[in-house]
Amino acid sequence: MREMAIKLVLFCLCFWRLDDVFGQETKLMKPGDSVTLNSGLTEMKDDDQIQWMFRSGKENALIAEINVRADSMTVYEDVLDGRFRNRLKLNNQTGSLTITNSRNEHTGLYELLTKSVMKRFFLSIIDEISMKEGDSVTLNSDLTEMKDDNVIQWRFGNENTLIAEINKQTDSMTVYDDVLDGRFRNRLKLNNQTGSLTITNTTTEHAGAYELDINNEKKRFLLAVYDEISVKEGDSLTINSGRTEITTGEMFFWLYMNEITFIAGINPWVNNITVYDDVLDGRFRDRLKLDYQTGSLTITNITTQHAGRYVFLTERGPIIRLLEALSVSVYGE
Ligand SMILES: *[C@@H]1O[C@H](CO)[C@@H](O)[C@H](O)[C@H]1NC(C)=O
Ligand SMILES: *[C@@H]1O[C@H](CO)[C@@H](O)[C@H](O)[C@H]1NC(C)=O
Ligand SMILES: *[C@@H]1O[C@H](CO)[C@@H](O)[C@H](O)[C@H]1NC(C)=O
Ligand SMILES: *[C@@H]1O[C@H](CO)[C@@H](O)[C@H](O)[C@H]1NC(C)=O
Ligand SMILES: *[C@@H]1O[C@H](CO)[C@@H](O)[C@H](O)[C@H]1NC(C)=O
Secondary structure, three states: OOOOOOOEEEEEOOOOOOHHHHOOEEEEEOOOOOEEEOOOOOOOOOOOEEEEEEEEOOEEEEEEEEEOOOOEEEEOOOHHHHOOOOOEEEOOOOOOEEEOOOOHHHOEEEEEEOOOOEEEEEEEEOOOOEEOOOOOEEEOOOOOOOOOOOEEEEEEOOOOEEEEEEEOOOOEEEEOOOHHHHOOOOOEEEOOOOOOEEEOOOOHHHOEEEEEEEOOEEEEEEEEEOEEEEEEOOOOEEEOOOOOOOOOOOEEEEEEOOOOEEEEEEEHHHOEEEEOOOHHHHOOOOOEEEOOOOOOEEEOOOOHHHOEEEEEEEEEOOEEEEEEEEEEEEEOO
16 A cells, blocks of 8 residues: 655754764664763773764864873863753763763764774764645754855755755855756745755655755755555565665665664675664564565564654765655554
């Protein structure tokens, strides 16, 4: 069963890095969530010095530090315009760092440095909102104001078509709403203070990937339309990937959006296919099968615990595409 629409979703995979799922530890979370980045240390030695760095695009800052010999522990909350203020907790026994009440701007790479250990975590905040066809949606730039040299561009779709632009240098603001057969005509509103973009009266034609480029720093948003399907408890469900083959040069991910969790990934470069069936207390254990040829996902012996929203994403360089979005409901025998 394929239903007309009608749930659109927005999320931000700002500065998403691909190798992370297969190498470093990637944490996906919702805005407002807390996360602890485990140092892996059980105790500190007398000569330990622990530093936590944050990196995102061109930004780079020391955010926390422990120096055991000097018996000091410091959290640098004022860096980067105070974006970590009242949000960092450093464990004085292990050096683990907790980030509370996260927001989009905490997306990035966190690096733990000690004399002997270097550990990296990639945090991605996924902000999912639900909406209906006809609703308006605002894609937030997260800027409070624009600087004089700001050039802000919004692009849409597989061809990365320019749809709106603000150039502070020339003091111009332009909406290109005739592109793509006019699907955005009279629907785009650009905020002249923040550069945020509002799309009014949305239709399924506006689903896809949006890219915000601020002085060459990129952020991404996806608007997804979920197809809907109803499955009987105990049955198997195969979710098509939307691809006939998995090509190299791209990474592929299945996410369970209800709890924002990776459940499977394919890295064709190293022939790696991974099913994360230990997540969510083993809810998917021994129930997931991934087809290496197509990337299609099969969930066997489905229960009501598996109801929810599934998406299949691919990333090639900076381009993210949504290949499949399916909302699954499960009914009893
Ligand atoms: C794929 O990568 C994961 C995570 O790095 C690793 O645990 C797994 O052993 C790899 N699988 C194969 C088949 O190489
Ligand atoms: C470590 O932190 C705990 C809890 O915040 C506190 O009770 C304890 O005194 C601290 N220990 C040291 C050595 O600072
Ligand atoms: C910004 O937009 C507001 C509301 O649309 C308008 O009143 C204001 O004049 C604009 N400011 C500039 C500098 O264009
Ligand atoms: C919204 O778009 C539909 C067609 O896509 C159009 O028929 C309708 O008039 C629009 N509504 C508003 C309030 O602009
Ligand atoms: C299906 O799942 C249920 C509940 O988790 C379990 O009791 C049952 O044994 C499973 N059936 C098969 C064929 O694996």
